[in-house]
Amino acid sequence: MRRSLIMGVGSALPERVMTNDDISKIVDTSDDWIVERTGIRSRHIASDAETTRSLGTLAAQRALADAGMAAAEIDLIIVATSTPDLTFPATATLIQADLGITGGAAFDLQAVCSGFIYALTTADALMRCGQSASALVIGSETFSRILDWQDRATCVLFGDGAGAVVLKTGEGQGSNADRGILASCIHSDGRYSDKLYVDGGPSKTGTVGHLRMEGREVFKHAVTNIAAVMEETIAAAGIRADDIDWFVPHQANRRILEGTARKLGISAERIVITLDRHGNTSAASIPLALDAAVKDGRIKRGNLILMEAMGGGFTWGAVLARY
Numbered sequence: 001m002r003r004s005l006i007m008g009v010g011s012a013l014p015e016r017v018m019t020n021d022d023i024s025k026i027v028d029t030s031d032d033w034i035v036e037r038t039g040i041r042s043r044h045i046a047s048d049a050e051t052t053r054s055l056g057t058l059a060a061q062r063a064l065a066d067a068g069m070a071a072a073e074i075d076l077i078i079v080a081t082s083t084p085d086l087t088f089p090a091t092a093t094l095i096q097a098d099l100g101i102t103g104g105a106a107f108d109l110q111a112v113c114s115g116f117i118y119a120l121t122t123a124d125a126l127m128r129c130g131q132s133a134s135a136l137v138i139g140s141e142t143f144s145r146i147l148d149w150q151d152r153a154t155c156v157l158f159g160d161g162a163g164a165v166v167l168k169t170g171e172g173q174g175s176n177a178d179r180g181i182l183a184s185c186i187h188s189d190g191r192y193s194d195k196l197y198v199d200g201g202p203s204k205t206g207t208v209g210h211l212r213m214e215g216r217e218v219f220k221h222a223v224t225n226i227a228a229v230m231e232e233t234i235a236a237a238g239i240r241a242d243d244i245d246w247f248v249p250h251q252a253n254r255r256i257l258e259g260t261a262r263k264l265g266i267s268a269e270r271i272v273i274t275l276d277r278h279g280n281t282s283a284a285s286i287p288l289a290l291d292a293a294v295k296d297g298r299i300k301r302g303n304l305i306l307m308e309a310m311g312g313g314f315t316w317g318a319v320l321a322r323y
């Protein structure tokens, strides 16, 4: 059975770090409130010279180096982002050019914070059907550009960054002992599109717009939807929650990720948490967390990892993989 193996991981963060105290000089908030309600202590904010493209390219180069593969081997690039450099062409094609790749396909995928899960699922499907042999799946965001820096309910939550994985097809036995992506489930429900959205866009306003969110509503749905899709994905692979070595969640709110882990009986020591220093980086948060835990030696080859996310749309999903 054809499997999509994770060959390498990489990430990139803007140089500038903004602490909660820094934000409290802009809006009426405090380090205590932000830490207690979210778990976030600081985030990285892109300079004018750092963009979704430049961060994504750096993360991709680091993932290729980690995989020991040449850029020329890649025949598919998917960039999950809601903050592209330009309305078009796709940031994926800009990164393709930066990497010196001239063949294969490159496109962006828009599923907001669930973008990386959607992109992994799409790449895996294209690889298993034989369309692509090696892929770069990148989550890259500069949410600082679409925040309303006067709105304390949202501007304290997000940060900028990028993460990438290199996938390559390999043969497995068809059992959950295989390496690579073992199961994935994605969902959406557009009835909730007004709970988390950007109030501008090329067709409707001709502007970029700002992020708007009903935080409490999103929170409520997040815990329910994430727990359900995690259970669905675990069942699809025929494993138990106990078998999971590392839970690598989208980093939106510490209470959400600890609450969903608890619902499934995943112990707190097995959760990879980076939101304290990254904030919510939307589609970049899972590969950023994955890279941190691989590089510090927590996630090892053969470990079973469960990734999940929920975001605007609503969209949500989970991917189970053996690293």
Ligand code: UT7
Pocket (backbone or CB within 6 Å): 028, 029, 030, 033, 034, 037, 038, 113, 152, 153, 154, 156, 214, 215, 216, 217, 218, 219, 222, 252, 253, 256, 280, 282, 310, 311, 312
């Ligand atoms: O990645 C995409 C998915 N996004 C999410 O998963 C986010 C989900 N939502 C959340 O994480 C939480 O709802 C938030 C962290 C956004 C907010 O936490 P909350 O516990 O739901 O707070 P709240 O919105 O109910 O606000 C509580 C109080 C309000 O004051 P009153 O009305 O009780 O007097 C807010 O005005 O906290 C106030 N508040 C703040 N105070 C200080 C809101 N933002 C701030 C702030 N600093 N930054």
